[in-house]
Amino acid sequence: MQRPRVSPYLTVSPAAGAIAFYTAAFGAHQRALMPSVDGMRIAHCELCINGGSVMLADAFPEFGHARTPLPGELVTASVSLEYDKPQEVDEIVARAGQLGAKIETQPTNSFWGTRYAALRDPFGHRWILNAPLDSSVGGT
Template identity: 40%
Template sequence: MTEDLKPNYPIGPLTPHLVCDGADAAMDFYRAAFGGEVLFRLAGPDGRIMNACMRINGGTIMLVDEFPEMCSSPRALKGSPVSLHLMVDDVDAWTARAVEAGAKVIMPVDDMFWGDRYGLIEDPFGHRWSIATPQRRLSQAEIEAGMHEAIRRHMQANPA
């Protein structure tokens, strides 16, 4: 007999696990910025978050406080090579709400050559979030042509 050992909270087959310098504050930010809902929260004896799970826009993330002996936050690492991507119904509204909650704009929202309206923010805990709303469906050839045109314009504006 196979036992059902699924967790007590809903997570998908691939779930980002964010290390935060202040996981409780991060959960507050994700509630305010993205309408996040805390599904599970487990604090250790010292109050640090050992594990938490949130639902954001239909997906889930897990959070943990920084434990220097085991894991470090983007602040401790002085950045992160990872960004989380949110597909939303109104990128401008989602970005404005995140900025109002304390996020920093890295790349302002704009129409992109691949057909999305897209922007990039950094949350107060050092995690980067790309946020996008699809605007038009393009073929691979149209996307490639748009990419080449964007590179050409960038090179003209920023000669070496």
């Protein structure tokens, strides 16, 4: 699998917990993992999610380049996932909610023609899910 040309890179702590959440909620598969030299944190992880790549690492405040989201803070970016079938959105939102995600928008049929939902994972990152309402889109 070739890596997509654009991939979000999340700073998340604990990264090991986020990897477990993304695996359980979104069906992520680990493609790469590099532990940090301190043996306590993850320096880099690449996950394959829904045909794309999401990269993540623990926060390294000693380098001062990134931090994790603060509780209740408004986000400046979201990760968008596109699915083929509306029921996939419903299933993922239900699973993510059971795993501790805060559902911001329950699955709904949008005026723009998709099954839409939005959630915030337990680590503060926002995810947007869409699937076409027309089941013939996406080859299904």
